Amino acid sequence: MRMVDKATRLGRREFLRTTASAAAVVAVAPTVSGEALAEPLKTVASPTVGTLVQMARDLYPHDALPNKFYQTAVAIIDTQVAESPATINLLADGAAELDAAAKKLKGMPYTAIANEADRVAVLRSIESTPFFSRMRSGMVTALYDQHTLWVKFGYEGPSFENGGYLHRGFNDLDWLP
Amino acid sequence: MAKFDLDDDSIVVVIGSGAGGGTLSNELAQKGVKVVCLEAGGRYDIGDFVNDEWASFAQLAWKDKRTTSGTWRVAKDFPELPAWIVKAVGGTTTHWAGASLRFQDHEWKARSTYGDIEGAQLLDWPIDGTEMAPWYAKAESKMGTTGTNDIPRLPGNNNFKILHAGATKLGYKEVHTGNMSINSKPRDDRASCQQLGFCFQGCKMGAKWSTLYTEIPKGESTGNLEVRPNAHVVQIEHDPSGKISGVVYADGDGKMQRQKARIVALAGNSIESPRLLLNSHSALFPHGLANGAGHVGRHYMRHTTGSVYAVFDKPVHMYRGTTMAGIVQDEARNDPSRGYVGGFELETISLGVPFMAAFLSPGSWGRDFTSTLDRYDRMAGMWIVGEDMPQASNCVTLNAEFKDEHGMPIANVHYDDHPNDEAMRNHAYKQGVALYEAVGANRTILTPPYPSTHNLGTNRMSEKADDGVVNRWGQTHEVRNLFISDGSVFTTSAAENPTLTIVALAIRQADHLAGMMSRNEI
Numbered sequence: 001m002r003m004v005d006k007a008t009r010l011g012r013r014e015f016l017r018t019t020a021s022a023a024a025v026v027a028v029a030p031t032v033s034g035e036a037l038a039e040p041l042k043t044v045a046s047p048t049v050g051t052l053v054q055m056a057r058d059l060y061p062h063d064a065l066p067n068k069f070y071q072t073a074v075a076i077i078d079t080q081v082a083e084s085p086a087t088i089n090l091l092a093d094g095a096a097e098l099d100a101a102a103k104k105l106k107g108m109p110y111t112a113i114a115n116e117a118d119r120v121a122v123l124r125s126i127e128s129t130p131f132f133s134r135m136r137s138g139m140v141t142a143l144y145d146q147h148t149l150w151v152k153f154g155y156e157g158p159s160f161e162n163g164g165y166l167h168r169g170f171n172d173l174d175w176l177p
Numbered sequence: 178m179a180k181f182d183l184d185d186d187s188i189v190v191v192i193g194s195g196a197g198g199g200t201l202s203n204e205l206a207q208k209g210v211k212v213v214c215l216e217a218g219g220r221y222d223i224g225d226f227v228n229d230e231w232a233s234f235a236q237l238a239w240k241d242k243r244t245t246s247g248t249w250r251v252a253k254d255f256p257e258l259p260a261w262i263v264k265a266v267g268g269t270t271t272h273w274a275g276a277s278l279r280f281q282d283h284e285w286k287a288r289s290t291y292g293d294i295e296g297a298q299l300l301d302w303p304i305d306g307t308e309m310a311p312w313y314a315k316a317e318s319k320m321g322t323t324g325t326n327d328i329p330r331l332p333g334n335n336n337f338k339i340l341h342a343g344a345t346k347l348g349y350k351e352v353h354t355g356n357m358s359i360n361s362k363p364r365d366d367r368a369s370c371q372q373l374g375f376c377f378q379g380c381k382m383g384a385k386w387s388t389l390y391t392e393i394p395k396g397e398s399t400g401n402l403e404v405r406p407n408a409h410v411v412q413i414e415h416d417p418s419g420k421i422s423g424v425v426y427a428d429g430d431g432k433m434q435r436q437k438a439r440i441v442a443l444a445g446n447s448i449e450s451p452r453l454l455l456n457s458h459s460a461l462f463p464h465g466l467a468n469g470a471g472h473v474g475r476h477y478m479r480h481t482t483g484s485v486y487a488v489f490d491k492p493v494h495m496y497r498g499t500t501m502a503g504i505v506q507d508e509a510r511n512d513p514s515r516g517y518v519g520g521f522e523l524e525t526i527s528l529g530v531p532f533m534a535a536f537l538s539p540g541s542w543g544r545d546f547t548s549t550l551d552r553y554d555r556m557a558g559m560w561i562v563g564e565d566m567p568q569a570s571n572c573v574t575l576n577a578e579f580k581d582e583h584g585m586p587i588a589n590v591h592y593d594d595h596p597n598d599e600a601m602r603n604h605a606y607k608q609g610v611a612l613y614e615a616v617g618a619n620r621t622i623l624t625p626p627y628p629s630t631h632n633l634g635t636n637r638m639s640e641k642a643d644d645g646v647v648n649r650w651g652q653t654h655e656v657r658n659l660f661i662s663d664g665s666v667f668t669t670s671a672a673e674n675p676t677l678t679i680v681a682l683a684i685r686q687a688d689h690l691a692g693m694m695s696r697n698e699i
Contacts, residue, residue, distance in 0.1 A: 062551060158229060159373045165371075171334050
């Protein structure tokens, strides 16, 4: 069978960009993972970004995905909510709501909760809020429609440019008895 | 290419350019009838299609707001997207998978065969399999359906291999790559399938039959057909005697135009067609056109559907190759001992990562959900397509609370599953799970119905005027020069994907219509 290589590879340019941007902002806006966004978000202040990125990962956790995909997803949702006065405060207020729920249930801010199951319990407690709903539904496209992420799932994306799969494994399954 | 005057009242106006409207337009043009085909969406070329699920959705899908109600799962998961159909020249034949199955004979006579099912308003079609056989043959020849006319079936992909192995273990016998209107070898000046895996996004090979690059250019080359894209019809008009006189449509600039007509044939799909009839109410037709018996918009059907996805130890790469070239037909029979009437087909299906995330388990989050997606390349999938019961209360109505950009009330789509639908879906899920477990699935996921692709029945065909909206020719019982030419005429839904039947009915209707016109009967 023709397999898909799912390994993450950073090219030299991307490696430099990632480390440079992280170095530039890490002092002012550390996130849980120590990484940070290259661009500040439109609707939330820097200290809140890490909360949203952690929430994004807890909503759709994929251990094979580096944090940059979750950061990008949060930035996409941020851009979307920034477009309407009705939603411009949704993420900032929501993150505060999430921290309040975390303090109530676990006695500490959301990102300080070390255990994923404990954070999920906090998320469950705010599941009916518009903030949660927007983050959850927004993530479905903001995360999974990032084309560079598809290969991590073994999905090859567009095929026409490569002549389809007629000669590239459309019927190469060979493990059935 | 032909260009007809807005005041030309000798022409046939066809509303919609999909399986019904596109086919009817060409068939009439071939017979020398002058046709203006009005299409609400834009016109794209094969080269414009994109191998990208959301980008393609943005390009082709009918995204104008609709609302939903009822207990069907779609109303909860996709409240403003009851249907996944297309707004573009070629209509939903750009998006369809290509499955082209004839009705089984008994399905034309659902009321007689199934009896009186409580809560369902079953009716026999006024036509039958014998009458339709030659029209089906013409449709299969036109569309280049594999498994007919000595056209070889498509080769099976990895997803089919799994389906075939599991089905065989369960003892199913009728398992093959289907009757698909997708070229298995070059035909009709179109290429053969290169197994792109993007059938739903518009076939970039042109191997899949679509009116966009078959019927429509053929009709245009006769000099008798003018297709106007971005022409969204808002009203069908009549003269004081109640005869249709023309239509009003918004052109690409949003400007209203009035096109006169000798005859109007409506083929806007089962949501827009009844909506337009209802929005065309007048003093003479206070409840909407052709709605004297109150059936316009009722008996909405959408097939009993659902999907089963399975996760295996080893890679499948189900997304590679023709999406729906794989079928199990053994359960399509009517066998009430299974606990329901009617039957269902099991067909291969696959979604890319973006759509899988959206449709596998709508609303889900957390590790239970993502652990399945983590095995995306090890998944196989099938789609259930079964006959659903016509219920008068399942209906397309006008939602007066919301207007579209042209000021017309939008459609609300109401649907409740009938107990027969639920019993069938549960059995189909059970068989789908058993099929995959027979070949070693580690986990199976029961995926709820997607937004409806098979929208049927809202202007149903009936022998008696009191029972439906159109007669055996698709001519409305109430208005002599108004015809319906899409899946909304389906009296019952049968178990088969509807496109082949829509095309066969359109070819037959064109023949009848041209005859009536030449005899000056209309």
